[in-house]
Amino acid sequence: MTPPTSNPLLWLIPILPLAGAAINGFFGRQSSKKAISAIALTFCGAAFLLALWIAIGFSSASAPYSFPLAHWLRSGSFSVDFDFYLDQLSLVMMLVVTGVGFLIHIYSVGYMWDDESYYRFMAYLNLFMFFMLTLVLAKNYLMMFIGWEGVGLASYLLIGFWFTKDSAASAGKKAFIVNRIGDFGFLIALFLLIQHFGTLDFPALFAKIQPISPETTGAGLLTAIGLLLMVGACGKSAQIPLYVWLPDAMEGPTPVSALIHAATMVTAGVYMVARSHMIFERAPSALTVVAIIGTLTALFTATIGIAQTDIKKVLAYSTVSQLGYMFMACGVGAFSAGIFHLMTHAFFKGLLFLAAGSVIHGVGGEQDMRKMGGLRLYMPWTFTVMGIATLAIAGIPPLAGFWSKDEILAQAFSVSWVYWLIGVVTAFITSFYMFRLMYMTFGGDYRGAGAQASHAAHKSHGHGKDDAHGHGEPHESPWVMLGPLVVLAILSVFGGFVGLGNRFEHFLDPVFKAAVEPGLQEPIREAGEKSTEYLLMAISVSVAALGWLLAHLLYSSRPQLPARIAEKLGGLYKAVANKYYVDELYAALFVRPLIDGSTTILWKGIDQGVIDAAVNDSADAARHISDEARHMQSGNLRSYAGWVAAGGALVIAYMVWMGIR
Amino acid sequence: MVPLSYYLVLSGILFVCGVLGFLIKRNIITIFMSIELMLNGVNLSFVAFAAQWHSLSGQIFVFFVMVVAAAEAAVGLAIIIAVYRTRETLNVDQVNLLKL
Amino acid sequence: MLHLILFLFFGAICVAGAVNLLVQSHPINSALSLIVVMASLSAEYLLLGAEFLAAVQVIVYAGAIMVLFVLVIMLLNAGTEEHTKGSRIAIILGVPGVAIGAVLVAWTLLFRAHTSSVPLGALPGGPQQIARLLFHQFLLPFEVTSVLILIAIMGAVVLASKPEAVAKRHPRETPQELPELVGVRLAGQGKEH
Numbered sequence: 001m002t003p004p005t006s007n008p009l010l011w012l013i014p015i016l017p018l019a020g021a022a023i024n025g026f027f028g029r030q031s032s033k034k035a036i037s038a039i040a041l042t043f044c045g046a047a048f049l050l051a052l053w054i055a056i057g058f059s060s061a062s063a064p065y066s067f068p069l070a071h072w073l074r075s076g077s078f079s080v081d082f083d084f085y086l087d088q089l090s091l092v093m094m095l096v097v098t099g100v101g102f103l104i105h106i107y108s109v110g111y112m113w114d115d116e117s118y119y120r121f122m123a124y125l126n127l128f129m130f131f132m133l134t135l136v137l138a139k140n141y142l143m144m145f146i147g148w149e150g151v152g153l154a155s156y157l158l159i160g161f162w163f164t165k166d167s168a169a170s171a172g173k174k175a176f177i178v179n180r181i182g183d184f185g186f187l188i189a190l191f192l193l194i195q196h197f198g199t200l201d202f203p204a205l206f207a208k209i210q211p212i213s214p215e216t217t218g219a220g221l222l223t224a225i226g227l228l229l230m231v232g233a234c235g236k237s238a239q240i241p242l243y244v245w246l247p248d249a250m251e252g253p254t255p256v257s258a259l260i261h262a263a264t265m266v267t268a269g270v271y272m273v274a275r276s277h278m279i280f281e282r283a284p285s286a287l288t289v290v291a292i293i294g295t296l297t298a299l300f301t302a303t304i305g306i307a308q309t310d311i312k313k314v315l316a317y318s319t320v321s322q323l324g325y326m327f328m329a330c331g332v333g334a335f336s337a338g339i340f341h342l343m344t345h346a347f348f349k350g351l352l353f354l355a356a357g358s359v360i361h362g363v364g365g366e367q368d369m370r371k372m373g374g375l376r377l378y379m380p381w382t383f384t385v386m387g388i389a390t391l392a393i394a395g396i397p398p399l400a401g402f403w404s405k406d407e408i409l410a411q412a413f414s415v416s417w418v419y420w421l422i423g424v425v426t427a428f429i430t431s432f433y434m435f436r437l438m439y440m441t442f443g444g445d446y447r448g449a450g451a452q453a454s455h456a457a458h459k460s461h462g463h464g465k466d467d468a469h470g471h472g473e474p475h476e477s478p479w480v481m482l483g484p485l486v487v488l489a490i491l492s493v494f495g496g497f498v499g500l501g502n503r504f505e506h507f508l509d510p511v512f513k514a515a516v517e518p519g520l521q522e523p524i525r526e527a528g529e530k531s532t533e534y535l536l537m538a539i540s541v542s543v544a545a546l547g548w549l550l551a552h553l554l555y556s557s558r559p560q561l562p563a564r565i566a567e568k569l570g571g572l573y574k575a576v577a578n579k580y581y582v583d584e585l586y587a588a589l590f591v592r593p594l595i596d597g598s599t600t601i602l603w604k605g606i607d608q609g610v611i612d613a614a615v616n617d618s619a620d621a622a623r624h625i626s627d628e629a630r631h632m633q634s635g636n637l638r639s640y641a642g643w644v645a646a647g648g649a650l651v652i653a654y655m656v657w658m659g660i661r
Numbered sequence: 662m663v664p665l666s667y668y669l670v671l672s673g674i675l676f677v678c679g680v681l682g683f684l685i686k687r688n689i690i691t692i693f694m695s696i697e698l699m700l701n702g703v704n705l706s707f708v709a710f711a712a713q714w715h716s717l718s719g720q721i722f723v724f725f726v727m728v729v730a731a732a733e734a735a736v737g738l739a740i741i742i743a744v745y746r747t748r749e750t751l752n753v754d755q756v757n758l759l760k761l
Numbered sequence: 762m763l764h765l766i767l768f769l770f771f772g773a774i775c776v777a778g779a780v781n782l783l784v785q786s787h788p789i790n791s792a793l794s795l796i797v798v799m800a801s802l803s804a805e806y807l808l809l810g811a812e813f814l815a816a817v818q819v820i821v822y823a824g825a826i827m828v829l830f831v832l833v834i835m836l837l838n839a840g841t842e843e844h845t846k847g848s849r850i851a852i853i854l855g856v857p858g859v860a861i862g863a864v865l866v867a868w869t870l871l872f873r874a875h876t877s878s879v880p881l882g883a884l885p886g887g888p889q890q891i892a893r894l895l896f897h898q899f900l901l902p903f904e905v906t907s908v909l910i911l912i913a914i915m916g917a918v919v920l921a922s923k924p925e926a927v928a929k930r931h932p933r934e935t936p937q938e939l940p941e942l943v944g945v946r947l948a949g950q951g952k953e954h
Contacts, residue, residue, distance in 0.1 A: 635757030637692075641683050642855030649858035649865075656865050659873075662878040663768045666870045671772045671805075673870070675798070677863045678779035684855040690788045690834055694795050697826065698779060701802055704818075712809045712884050713877065720814050720884070720891060721899050727821055728906045732913035734826050738833045739920035745837050 007065035009050060010084040013094065014137060016047040017129035024126065028119025037109045040122035044105045044129055048098040055095055060088065060510060064203075066139055073142075080200055085139035089511045092339060093136040093271055096346045100263045101129050103484035107354050108255040110480035111361065121161060121253070128154035132264050136271065141190055141200040144272065148186065148236065151265045152179040158260060159252040171248040178245040182235015189228035196221055206278045214282040226279050226286030229272065230293070237269030238320050239297045239327060244583055246320055250312040254357030257312060262319050262353050263346035270326045270342050274335045277512055281333065291331020291415075295422050298324025300580075302429040306436070307566075307577040310367050311356050314437050318393070319349055321426060325408055328419060334411035336508040340499050341404035347495050348392035348401055351488035355386040358477040358485065359441060369437065374446035378474040381482050383442050385489040390438050392492040394431035394544045400496030402541070407499060410536050420536070424543055431547025439555035446474065668709035675702030689741055689753045693734065700730045764881040767808055774801040788839045792830050799823040810884035813891055 020043030028036050054065075064087035073080040086094070105125060112121050131154055135147025153176075160172025193200060197208050215223055233239065238246040249261050260266070273280065273290065280287045298321045305317035322345050329338035360367055362379050376383040392401035405427065412419035476482075498504050554562050566573040575581065632643070675698060682695030704723045711719020741751070748756055778797035785791045799822045806815035895903055 633759070635759040636851075637753045637756070638684055638687075638851035638855075639849075641680075642851035642853070642858070645680055645684065645855040645862070646858035649862040652862045652865050656869055659869070662880055663765050664878045666874060667768065667772075668805075668809075669870050670867055671775065673863060673866055674776055675779055677859055678776075678783060680859045681856065682783050684851045684859070685783060686791075688788050688839060690830065690837075690839055691782075691791050694782060694788075694791055694830060697795060697822075697830075698782065698798065701799065701822070705802060705805060708806055708809050708811050708814060708884075711811070715885060717884070717886055717890055717894050718898075720811050721894055723811075723814055724817070724891075724895070725899075725902055725906055727817065728910065731821060731826055732910050734829060735917040736913050736920065738829060739917040741833065742837065742921045751837060751839050 007054065007067050007086060009054060010065060010067040010086055010137060011069045013047050013050055013054075013098070014084075014130050014133035016043045016050070017126040017133065019043055021123045021126035021130060024119050024123035028123055031119065033113065033118055036119045036122050040126055041102075041105055041109065043126060044098070044102050047129065047133070048102040051094050051098040054086070055091055058086075058091055060507075064088075078194060078198055080140055080142045082143060083139035083201070084137045085202060086137060087511050088508050089271075089274060089339065090136050092343060092508070093267075094133065096267075096343050097129070097132050097136060097264050100346050100350050100488070101125075101132075101259060103487055104255050104259045104263075104350065104354065107258075107357075107481050107484040108253075110478050111255055111357055112253060115253075117161070121158075124154060124157050124161070125255075125259070128158065128260060128265070132268070135268055139202055141193065141202075141205075144275075145183075145186065145190065148232075148268060148272075149183065151260070151268060152176060152183070152236070155179070155249070155256075155260050155265055158256040159249045161252055161256065165251070168251040171245075171251040175245040175249050178242050179235050182232045182242055185228040185231025185235070189225045189232065192221065192225050192228070202275070209278050209282065212282055214284060216284060220283070222279050223283040223286045226276070226283040227289060229276055229279070230286065230290050233269030233273050233290075233327070234293065235269075236272075237266045237323050237327070239269070239293050239324065240300065243297065243301065243320050244586060247313055247316045247579070250310070250316050254312070254353055254360065257316070258350045258353035258357070261316065262349040266319065266323055267326070267342045267346070270323065270330065270338055273327070273330045274339055274512075277330075277335050280330070287331055287333065289331075291328050291412075291419060294324045294327025294329075294331050295419055296324070297321070298328060298426045299422050299429075302426045302433070303576060304579050305433045306429065307573065308433075309369055311359065311369050311372075311437065311441060312353070312367060314369075314433060315349070315352050315356060318352075318430065318434065321430060322349065322393070325405065325423065325426075328412060328423065329408040332412050332415040332419060334408065335512045336505040337404070337407040337411050339508065340504050341408055344392070344400035344404040344492070344495055347488055347491040348389040348399075351385060351389040351485060351492055352393065354481070354485055354488065355382050355389065358382045358481055359386075361477055361481070363474045369440040371447055372441045373444045374442070375474055376442040378446070379476045381476060382485070385482075385485045386442070387438065388489045388492055390434045393434055394547065395427055395540055396544055397541060398493075398496070400492050400494070403496035403499040406537050406540055409540055410533055413532075413536055424540060427540055428543040428547045431544040432551050435548045435551035436555050439551055443556055444559065665709055665713050669706055672702045672706035672709065675699070675705065678702075687752050687754060689744075689751050689756075690738075692753060693737055693741070697730060697734065700726060764808065768805070771801045771804045771808070775805070786841050788834050789831065792827060792834060795830075796823050796827050799827065808881060810881070813888045 020040050023039050023043075024031075024036055028039075031039075064085060066086070067084045069082040069084060071081050105122075108121065108125060112118055115121060128151060131147045131150030133147070135144050135151060138144040138147060156172045156176040159175050160169045162168045163172070190200065193205065197205055199205050199208070209222070212222065215221075235242045246261055246266070250257055252260075280290065301317045301320040301324065305314050305321065308314045308317065322341070326338040326341050326345070329335070329341060359372070359375060359379065359382060362375070362382065363372060366372065388399070392399040395402045395405045397403075409420055409423045409427075412423055554565075632639075679695045679697075679699030679702060682698065683692055686692055686695065704726055707719045707723050707726070711717065711723075744756060745751060750756070775798050778794045778801065781794040782791045782798070785794065799818060803815040803818040803823070806812075806818060
């Protein structure tokens, strides 16, 4: 392996947002909002410009770059340092994170302007950027883990941003705790890596793993590591069974949902799996598990999205579903396809969330789609960009989503048609619920209360729901919010073209294909199968169109149908609407027993019964002993004499005994 | 010819009577007299040993014991008088202000 | 032989007097029993050959100390002992303790100690030799005990005197401080002066 070239600018990219976070965090309380915005935008924008600069000057020949910042751990033969690393994969991630992050920062200036803790929000956003960039630019697993944990922390802080609201605080807690469960798996995997390979540094570690042949028997060290890493990814990227935190995370402000829970943090799991491709390629069973989890999650959460009425919840389940696609791609060995979808998804999902925020802002804080409608007349720009994003996510050519999703489906088909079929069905459902969202929100007539909405917004003004204006009629958002939307829309339209002619895949080849040996599970692209490809493309486009038609039917031409269908389906509809009762199941299976066990055993049993009792009882014992002992001091002369006589007898006995001996 | 141990046993009996008097009696003056009894017993054993070892120092010591006993009796009786003035009783069980 | 008989005779009187001291309820009877004990002890000393000591015993102990005791009994008008609730500990712990100690000592003395017999009148010397010892070897204790007696006299006088008498001698002290000086607590009213 060629030694990495040194790039002294690398370390600045994460540090600049950290500086912004520190300045805003410490001095923001007494600064003006303009100053806060300037600081936050400057540091984030500087990081973005720096990333662009490096990207422009990037040459595959001299990649990968690295930059050692400082020493960290030295323990015997094991050492870990603060090193930064840039190859094609992290370049893509870095650009996505800084670019989309910067746009969302600009959007937040407008969205959160009226919030009283404005400085805290901007500080947390910058802090998140720092951690995410650390994660992406890390040269070893431990630094990645720092970023991993840090983005979890930032997510908790930002989800519970309006912490005076109980549901927000609980959602933040839930996110952090469920994340931690995944982190546990991640840590065990790290321990196994340290134990068996002695290093966590990417180049060194992968060099050691390269000569190992794949474990086709299904059990083995690499399979274990792969599965444990996948556990971590499930937690961070909200796959089954650890996805339950992401819908609740919608309690946070909309820019947070856009940045963290659509574009960047939840993709950390995908990035990690892609980064560990060398491990997964040598553990076929683990890779299969990844694919299965991804596919099932995609389908499962897409079905939940059909029945949701909160606009952000629909998008949340959509995010989980699209992440399932990315994991499916990685699971069939098409890592670059997964990363491609990650990038396009960042564009259109970020756009969707920001536009949803614009909608919510415009209708005065209402998030229930049943109370929206007809907004295309009031918010034309928002309508346009959201329409573009919906087309992208549904997979309509030639927008970005089509290219990436189709790539994944093609790769999946070449491994097994089951994956492909489920992927197609999910694409149909995705298209359906996204267009349902569009029709319910923008189509028809405005069902909201208008003037009443303003009163409701006034009432909710204090505890900081999404909007604080309540102007009465829905209105368009200011340009500070619309600008990023437009940029993201342009990216959603044209961003997919980088995948044309497999250019994207070839760009990432040095990362994924550098060590491919024949016989490993790799996406097989037979040369003469172009016709199959076109057929698959046609199928995916047609199902997307079908979904659109169905949505049009149910929500535009015959709006009374959905209620009748829901009635007919009865229990099934209720189950779907209640998210299949998964949260309740977890509460009964895990949360309740844990709390009860903790209360009875740990609190009442050990803390009160043993520790407190030990202290209290020893104090009691001392008191009782002294209570008895004080009877000796009776003030009575004769009892003193009695004691003396007894003692004297003892001494005499002792002396006699010594004399006899 | 009397064995020395007989003298010592007599001395021991006197001492034991003194201790028992101290434990049993309630009148403070009687208790004091028990103390004098104890001292006398000790004196007897001193003289007996002095007789066995043909040494005069034993007798001298008895002198000093007597002197000290006299001084102690004087001061102790003065204290008894002072206590009687405040407590109006000679019963040692009723002088228990130092009770916890 | 005679020695033994005399020893046992006076010893019996001694023990009888000691037991009588315990048994009597009026302190004056106990005091008189004590005098009997001292007299018999003096006889024992004579048997051992300590004539001077026997004389001193009668003069000092029986003649001075016991007189003091009797005087105080008369002064304080001590009556028959009343039966008050005493200390149980004294009886429970003390008497067995004394008994055990006594038994042990007696057993040791009678069966384990190897002592010889003491002849009649064994002690050598008389007052002359005693005086010589007293002023040569034991000069320091002798002088110290004389100081001790002086202190005892002063203490006894101060302790036993009435509070007004002390106040007359020390007019500058206020009545309130005097009780502390004398160690007497004035029950009830304060003494105006």
